Amino acid sequence: MALLEGKNLTMIFGGLAALDSVDINIEKGEVLSLIGPNGAGKTTLFNLITGVYSPTKGSISFKQKEIKNLKPYDITRMGIARTFQNIRLFGEMSVLDNVIIGQHCRTRTGVFGAILRTSAVKSEEKKVRDRAMEILNFVGLDREAEEKAKNLPYGKQRRLELARALATDPDLMLLDEPAAGMNPQETNELIGLIDRLNDMGKTVLLIEHDMKLVMGISQRIMVLDYGKKIADGPPEKIRNDEKVIRAYLGERSRKEVRAC
Amino acid sequence: MKRMNYYLQVLTVIGINIILAVSLNLVSGFTGQLSLGHATFMGIGAYTATLLALKLHVPFIPSLIFGAAMAAFFGFIIGVPTLRLKGDYLAIATLGFGEIMKNILLNLKITGGPMGLRGIPKVTNIYIVAAAVVVVIFTLNRIMISRVGKSFIAIREDELAAEAMGINTTNYKILAFTIGAFYAGIAGGLFAFLFRYINPNNFGFMKSIEILCMVVLGGMGNTAGAILGAALLTVLPEFLRSVSPLISQYRMVFYGLLLVVMMIVRPQGLLSNTSFYFRRISVEKNAGKGGR
Numbered sequence: 001m002a003l004l005e006g007k008n009l010t011m012i013f014g015g016l017a018a019l020d021s022v023d024i025n026i027e028k029g030e031v032l033s034l035i036g037p038n039g040a041g042k043t044t045l046f047n048l049i050t051g052v053y054s055p056t057k058g059s060i061s062f063k064q065k066e067i068k069n070l071k072p073y074d075i076t077r078m079g080i081a082r083t084f085q086n087i088r089l090f091g092e093m094s095v096l097d098n099v100i101i102g103q104h105c106r107t108r109t110g111v112f113g114a115i116l117r118t119s120a121v122k123s124e125e126k127k128v129r130d131r132a133m134e135i136l137n138f139v140g141l142d143r144e145a146e147e148k149a150k151n152l153p154y155g156k157q158r159r160l161e162l163a164r165a166l167a168t169d170p171d172l173m174l175l176d177e178p179a180a181g182m183n184p185q186e187t188n189e190l191i192g193l194i195d196r197l198n199d200m201g202k203t204v205l206l207i208e209h210d211m212k213l214v215m216g217i218s219q220r221i222m223v224l225d226y227g228k229k230i231a232d233g234p235p236e237k238i239r240n241d242e243k244v245i246r247a248y249l250g251e252r253s254r255k256e257v258r259a260c
Numbered sequence: 261m262k263r264m265n266y267y268l269q270v271l272t273v274i275g276i277n278i279i280l281a282v283s284l285n286l287v288s289g290f291t292g293q294l295s296l297g298h299a300t301f302m303g304i305g306a307y308t309a310t311l312l313a314l315k316l317h318v319p320f321i322p323s324l325i326f327g328a329a330m331a332a333f334f335g336f337i338i339g340v341p342t343l344r345l346k347g348d349y350l351a352i353a354t355l356g357f358g359e360i361m362k363n364i365l366l367n368l369k370i371t372g373g374p375m376g377l378r379g380i381p382k383v384t385n386i387y388i389v390a391a392a393v394v395v396v397i398f399t400l401n402r403i404m405i406s407r408v409g410k411s412f413i414a415i416r417e418d419e420l421a422a423e424a425m426g427i428n429t430t431n432y433k434i435l436a437f438t439i440g441a442f443y444a445g446i447a448g449g450l451f452a453f454l455f456r457y458i459n460p461n462n463f464g465f466m467k468s469i470e471i472l473c474m475v476v477l478g479g480m481g482n483t484a485g486a487i488l489g490a491a492l493l494t495v496l497p498e499f500l501r502s503v504s505p506l507i508s509q510y511r512m513v514f515y516g517l518l519l520v521v522m523m524i525v526r527p528q529g530l531l532s533n534t535s536f537y538f539r540r541i542s543v544e545k546n547a548g549k550g551g552r
Contacts, residue, residue: 105427
């Protein structure tokens with residue numbers, strides 16, 4: 001049974017179909033990569049799954065429940081977390097607080113509890129803080145816990161985004177170009193991190209341009225081009241797929257290659 | 261003796277303005293929702309408390325609390341439709357709401373129209389205001405170090421990311437607005453029982469802007485800054501009044517000039533560098549405890 005199942009997903013922005021009848025299935029426990037040229041609709045698909053947009057047509061079910069009309073915060077609560085292509089941390093807050101905020105949907109203190117600071121509130125706070133430190137440890141940011149998020153170097157900001165998403169205790173993690181702007185060493189660390197996430201039982205859907213990363217960790221790859229799905233399968237198959245090569249290199253360049 | 265009374269009066273007004281500034285700071289500074297109608301909630305609190313005391317002879321404290329609750333209720337009602345708007349649009353909507361309320365107060369019989377309400381007993385004094393300031397700042401502090409306060413700041417920092425963390429951003433914005441209105445309602449009640457006379461112009465657009473100036477001068481998103489801003493902008497006109505007759509005549513010019521210079525020299529406000537000192541305090545306290 002698929003963890004997430006999107007059927008016939010179509011998203012139209014003012015006459016332009018950013019996504020056109022795309023089907024997506026994510027099996028529990030797999031690492032699925034979503035690749036395609038710029039503007040192919042990858043991030044749009046992320047935004048549909050996480051509830052930022054509601055699809056023009058089609059349906060999305062997660063754990064056998066329809067989620068296409070749910071708000072992003074409800075979807076997060078159901079167990080889907082995401083990171084953003086252009087880093088969106090809470091810059092003025094500490095690294096620790098960023099991860100604490102990630103646990104928002106798993107905690108319940110309200111205004112009156114906060115004012116009275118009952119023992120239940122205090123123990124919840126302690127639990128949240130301990131868990132946040134655990135997660136920072138996991139991604140290797142525990143020493144920067146008190147640093148302001150905006151002061152972290154780029155690669156660490158990316159890892160903090162991952163930590164924050166992990167803090168929501170998701171079953172499915174959507175990572176939007178997590179290696180963008182990273183140097184090779186940082187990318188290698190990231191691959192290790194995603195592997196460990198997967199070992200922990202997290203299902204991962206990944207948008208990435210770094211082919212080394214994609215081929216290295218994906219069990220399956222799905223390719224979008226101009227809003228349409230053009231291929232879906234294991235890395236070896238995708239690597240040699242005619243349509244994929246054409247989408248990436250273009251029709252003319254292929255002819256030129258042939259002419260040579 | 262007379263001089264002493266004057267100083268006490270200024271101090272009392274500072275206290276009321278502190279409550280107004282820290283409550284607006286919750287909405288605009290911490291949660292990032294620019295409101296240009298904060299004085300309106302003060303007015304709702306003032307009128308409700310006054311009418312309860314004058315017409316129904318309700319005692320002071322219940323009047324004050326009921327006035328604040330009424331302001332909070334209006335904050336909620338106004339917040340539901342307007343907080344879907346962002347930035348400039350929200351500012352204009354809150355401004356419009358302020359004008360509507362002012363016109364209602366000007367035209368209702370029970371509020372005395374433009375004549376306002378007079379003959380309010382003088383109950384507010386420096387002790388009551390000081391107690392109110394302590395309660396407001398204490399509760400606000402508790403909220404800000406909690407999950408709720410962190411959510412407010414997260415919304416200011418990045419609304420989309422906050423939503424992706426499972427924060428119902430609309431609800432939390434309404435919550436901030438409602439709490440801010442509640443505190444402003446308390447300030448309004450205190451104001452009415454201090455000056456013994458209120459009219460709609462006390463709570464107009466100019467007052468909203470004055471409160472906003474206090475917050476911006478002190479440093480957005482910083483409670484200590486809001487307190488400092490409120491104190492400075494209350495004392496300054498009084499101080500200029502006392503320097504010399506010439507300066508006294510032009511004191512509002514100096515006041516305006518100071519704001520302009522301030523915004524050029526230090527646009528982030530007086531205390532913005534020490535922002536989020538609440539968090540730091542709370543972290544240190546908990547860090548000591550978490551040793552085992």
